[in-house]
Amino acid sequence: MTDVVKVEGLSKKYGKFIALDDISFTLPKGKIIGLIGPNGAGKTSLMKILSGLMPANSGQVLVCGINLAENPALAREKISFMTENNPLPDHMRVGEYLRFRAALKGIDDTRLEAEKVMRKCDIYYDARYKMIKNLSKGYRQRVGIGDALLGDRELVILDEPTIGLDPKQIISIRQTLLELHGSRTLLISSHILSELETICDYFVIIDSGKIVTTGSLADIYKSKTDTNTMYIDLPANCVSDEIIAEFLSANQLIRIGATTEQNRGGLHIEFRGDGNRSEIVKSAADYFGENLLGIGRESSSLEEVFLSATKRYMD
């Protein structure tokens, strides 16, 4: 797996406040990467440093093998950055603005490039002649994303691309971002974890200026959460509470929750234990026989992983 970004021992201080504390990580090429962390964790500082907008106090950033501090002009040719507030000049039209940005990025055929991204972001027919000041929030975000996509940069950094959008607009932008999967690396910061869970296949979790963990959701889940949580699905009113209690007791399992599934009319029981998983499955089959509708390990959401990884939020 090739890495598009390699960060080593990066630190950033604002006076006495340490925003980033000697962090190191890599970002794999072609992935959609979610950067998550609580407010003040250092996400924006990290993104600003990665985009070359702000220098670090120590450490180094390699973008496609180019040292950002030693050769900033060349390294920044590989990066696009959409900042959180997505500032746009109100006095320009959408197409005009994107052509201006394309020219600033050194692209020769600015008209063609602007049209390409406008089509990709679904603003070609609706908004290309509109004044930016007349655009809705959703269209403004799309223009910002379009700007970030100009020039086919290796690394596209998007800070809160779906903030303030309605569900329909979120779906539209999600679709746009998913279409970029594999073609370039996207680093997306957002507080909408369910959104990131849908589109990202790699995560960087940061807290208090330190990298808590990196990897796919499954990898992070494995390392950061209790993997011994399992469930069984049973038909309602077919298995007595005594048999369930006996099963749990025999396998030294602790019941942590039970819900009645309204739509299927069944019982969903969650439990936790340190025993061998295959033996638990075998035991469940013995106890419940043909009544056992399902058994497995509880899958976790990004939210649970995030809460587990940044434990201070649990309090």
Added chain:
Amino acid sequence: MKKFCVLFKYEIHKLLVSPSTYFIAAIFTAILALIYVFTLREFIVNDQDFSFAHAFLRHCWIPILLGVPLLSMRTFSEDYKTEMMQSVKTIAIGDFSIVLAKFLATYLFYTALWGSSLLLVFFPTMSVPTLMQSGSFLTTFNLVGGYFYIILSGLMFISMSIFFSSLTENQILSGSLAFIAIFATFLSGPIFSSKILSSGTFMDHAFVRPLNIFHQMDNACLGVFDTRIVVLYITLSLLFLSLTKVSLEKKFS
């Protein structure tokens, strides 16, 4: 260079579509018109040692003092406030190119405003052709010298004001700082030279007198130019542009 040209064109476009630009132009023209009327009245009523052009242009410090801060207070401050500067800085473009593009766009507008004042100067000669024949009304060396001085000193005043604009996102504050700095520059010459001249030696006179802006203006309007002043203004302009670049760098560190 290509990116600089793109940015320069963008800055010109931004100035042309902004209503505040026309507001500033209106104020500037109104000030010039007032000076023009008073100078013309003075010129007609009293006997003058100077030509009309000389008498009119020696008051150029008033529109400079009031117009330049208004013209340049938005250059960086507005971009900081709207975060457009952050957006520009995400692109691989040098800080000096950003500073130079903003400076040249503002300077071009400043020059255009002064250029339009030529209409005021020539208007009486067009309406009353006999004025032209009087010789004392318009003289070429007065006009060329006076306008050359205005264009030259504009380099320094605009770069100075842009520097103050790069310090803060508050436009009122940056405009006020620029006003104070320009006012102090105008005031320092007479105060400094009068103190030295009253007690100084011949060497002091030779060194300090050319630094008096009003003395420079009078000389320029008479068609006399000291090359040391040209070098001084260009050097100070480059100094303020460099300071603006440093200020921009600091803003993003």
